[in-house]
Amino acid sequence: MQLTFVDWLIMLLYFVFVLGIGFALKRYMKTSKDFFQAGRALPAWICGLAFISANLGAQEVIGMGASGAKYGLETCHFYGIGAIPAMVFVGIFMMPFYYGSKARSVPEFLRLRFDEKTRALNACSFAVMTVFSSGISMYAMARLIQALHVFDGLFRALGWAPEGIFTFSIILSAIIVLLYIFLGGLTSAIYNEVLQFFLIIAGFLPLVLLGLKNLGGWHGLSAAVSAVDPRMMHEWRGVLHPSTNPMGIEIIGIGMGLGFVLGSGYWCTDFLVIQTAMASHNMDSARRVPLIAAVPKMIFPFLVILPGLIAIALPTPRTTTTVTQQNGAIIHETNVVPEIAAEGRGIVPAKINPVTGKAMLDASGKPLLDYDMATPNMLLHYFPTGILGLGLTALLASFMSGMAGNVTAFNTVFTYDLYQSYIHKGAPDRHYLAVGRWATVGGILLSICTAYAAISFNNIMDTLQLVFSFVNAPLFATFLLGMFWKRTTGHAAFTGLITGTVAAMLHHGLTLPMEAVPGIHGGWLAVLHRYPSDMAQNFYGAIWAFSSNFIITIIISLFTKPKPESELVGLVRSLTPKPETSHLTWWKRPEALGIAVLLGAVALNIFFA
Amino acid sequence: MQLDLRTPMGLMFSITGAILVAWGLKTNGDAIYAKSLGINANLWWGIVLLIFGLIMFFLGERRQHKLEEEPPPESDGTERRRGHGH
Structure with a gap:
């Protein structure tokens, strides 16, 4: 990959602002409430965008693109069924208890509602999961940086060994995330998640627009994807039986399993997302947070799934020889495409066995595709230097904010639900603020260990x-x-x-x-x-x-x-008592917003049907 | 919270936009735009980001000024409303 100084400048600018926001927020972090709960003083729109951004990590951006390339528009179920109804439910029915109970975390809510042991169970499992998740995010980012050769030029210029790129990527992301959370706590994490939300749009919207223009608009995309697999352009067709849709699922599995159990389990109970809503400044805002989040969530399929579909629909590069005659001389011009690309489909490369160097085949002898490279390859395919820096920055930002959300959820649960409850009760608030800061350091160190463990154990x-x-x-x-x-x-x-x-x-x-x-x-x-x-x-x-x-x-x-x-x-x-909303104009009431969001989700499903 | 996010965010997007516009003007017509279907993606997207950044920046600044002129502490409003709800 050819990066020029403009790309580096844009990336550097992002890092400067991320850290700058952390430093600017430092002076507001006076109590543990400021640090862990953002002082419960943030406006609803900020928390709403952070609510979806906390989830918009690597798994989402890379994973949804991969899923789009593999299954097509059926991936939209993760939005229309898996996320939107749950987000409306948590905003209207559950937030009054989370926010109104004054609990500082989801495990603490469980202690208020049930008992100490239920809280301990939830707090322990949650703390372990957040640390591992942030480690996985870190590992995935370092791997992607290696695969895209982002730092190769830099390393060559500095005369460092290229083996160090993995460690360099891990340390760099760890230091940045650590610094801004250490300084600004949850506010810093939320602000950076919002920043990242807009960066993702800034980086991916031009990608989708260029891709669609290239293929001849929506109809062109539809025709090109249908040539690969006609089932991929439909979200709902063939959903009654597993053998007639690409994902191999049917309506009961989607509705019950994805919508009711998995989607709700994530959006309604995971402190990683709930913490952003609990940071807002009053009950009405807290209830509006998931509903506000649902609006951009509906648009995100266009940004993260379409790149995957476009990647699979583009013509597969082949080794070509063009013969031209110039002044009587015959010139053979051979454009050699590496096997990894030629064996792939569209611009999704084949998976290569690292030992033999040959493409890996599935049971029926077709090459396995490395779907995770669909979205990154789209960036390389369409973006000239300059805007490429912006696209890469968006990608890095998504990894880091995924990590940050996990780290802030970890430090809160560790400090309030484990340390304050079982290790050291009744200390002054200042003490817990310090513990929270050091829990951040500890959480990130454990994440680094996870990332390294992931190399050794496949x-x-x-x-x-x-x-x-x-x-x-x-x-x-x-x-x-x-x-x-x-x-x-x-x-x-x-x-x-x-x-x-x-x-x-x-x-x-x-x-x-x-x-x-x-x-x-x-x-x-x-x-x-x-x-x-x-x-x-x-x-x-x-x-x-x-x-x-x-x-x-x-x-x-x-x-x-x-x-x-x-x-x-x-x-x-x-x-x-039911949350009072009569002081709000009717369209500002959470119920009205919820209905509007659900209608939007239905319209979207019909559009993709 | 005293720091309105829109100010630094607007600033960041404005600078990014400005960098892209400048770079797009310098490289206008270069072979690098073969990738982006002959469109000067840097120039055009730079302009979009610049406009977005400036709007955000001014919205943030306007709010900052309002807060400085009439400083009603936000937390009071919160407590009152919360009391109202229960």
């Missing part, structure tokens, strides 16, 4: 994500019952959560997607059932986890003693 990322899915899948049932059924007890919630996780593990151990061998993909106990795809296995695993948690929690609640109703005011719907 499967560590897949394994970790699998374990996270076991822990996360049952969560939503606990919150749903806790907030909407006053009879739910702490013992029941705790047992239900563990049952749900065990159910998810058992389900994974007993089932296997088609064409997979028992092991990391499932079936490590016995193979009782085969799913048409890993996506289907994932969705149904979530349904099993949710249902077993739901049923066990209800049964045990009926046999154990509930908390007295006076202690549940503000935590359970039937015992809490």
